[in-house]
Amino acid sequence: MELRHLRGFIAVAEELHFARAAQRLHIEQSPLSRTIKELESDIGAQLFDRTSRGTRLTWPGEVFAEAVHRIFQAVEQARCNVRAAAAGYRGFLRVALSDGVLPQRLSAILAQCREEEPEVEIRLFEVSLSQQLRGLREDQFDVGFARSKDVGDGLNAQPVWQTPLTVVVPARHPLLALKHIPLDQVLNYPLVLFDPQTHTGLHQQIDTLLRQIPSPAKVAEQVSSQEVMLSLVAAGYGIGLTCEAHMALCQSAEIVTRPLAGDPAVLTSYLLRSSNDPSEQLKRFITRVTNMDSVV
Secondary structure, three states: OOHHHHHHHHHHHHHOOHHHHHHHHOOOHHHHHHHHHHHHHHHOOOOEEEEOOEEEEOHHHHHHHHHHHHHHHHHHHHHHHHHHHHOOOOEEEEEEEOOOOOHHHHHHHHHHHHHHOOOEEEEEEEOOHHHHHHHHHOOOOOEEEEOOOOOOOOEEEEEEEEEEEEEEEEOOOHHHHOOOEOHHHHOOOOEEEEOOOOOHHHHHHHHHHHOOOOOOOOEEEEEOOHHHHHHHHHOOOOEEEEEHHHHOOOOOOOEEEEEEOOOOOEEEEEEEEEOOOOOHHHHHHHHHHHOOOOEO
16 A cells, blocks of 8 residues: 555545546546555455445545545654754644634743743644544644633643633614623624634633523624624624633724623633643643733
């Protein structure tokens, strides 16, 4: 089995069409078909079903596809490690970011790492929460930051930072008559909230807060980025709820922020990692994170 066999397999598995896969690989279809037959012969299992209705992975093919993706991730990791070594680095940390990590904290951590351990390369990966959890379990990442503590077996979620939740309203909105806005009055208007697929933990924390009010929330839109949320709020689609730390970096005359009335509502960020004993390098990173002020 050679890498060319695996590249051919992945191309067909993703395209589910031999002609398109061959075009993607810049080869003719017949040598690609021979490559797949050689691979199936070597493995001893049929990887694809080809019928008049199209091509699909068999169950052994699906299992093999997951394994091959991990092989290519390992190959890419090896390539990155060699490049880092050639550039003078003596180690690396792979840090996954989900749910919009606080920019003030991220920049402070990166600056401290560069100052104290300049020989250690920090690699950042912006991924969904599900990708982060899978990557931490499969040793694709060393540590991560997210807004969810629901990580399952084999992982630890340690609360590290908190930031107040703030209300984002259009300029010249009736709620601006209030210096602190009660949550039940927020729910009198349509909301622009974060999508649960792209901002899982952030959505969970805000949803938990909204469920404390008997009145159901009217959701105008669910968005995948802070920028789109602010644009929709400025355009009058609804009211936004987000973290105060992110809004501190935003300057716009079209939107205004107000704190919630009553007990301060806060959003929590978590440091995620494997339950296994961390390396000395990772221990130092965790210490830097936990020694920072927990409130942003």
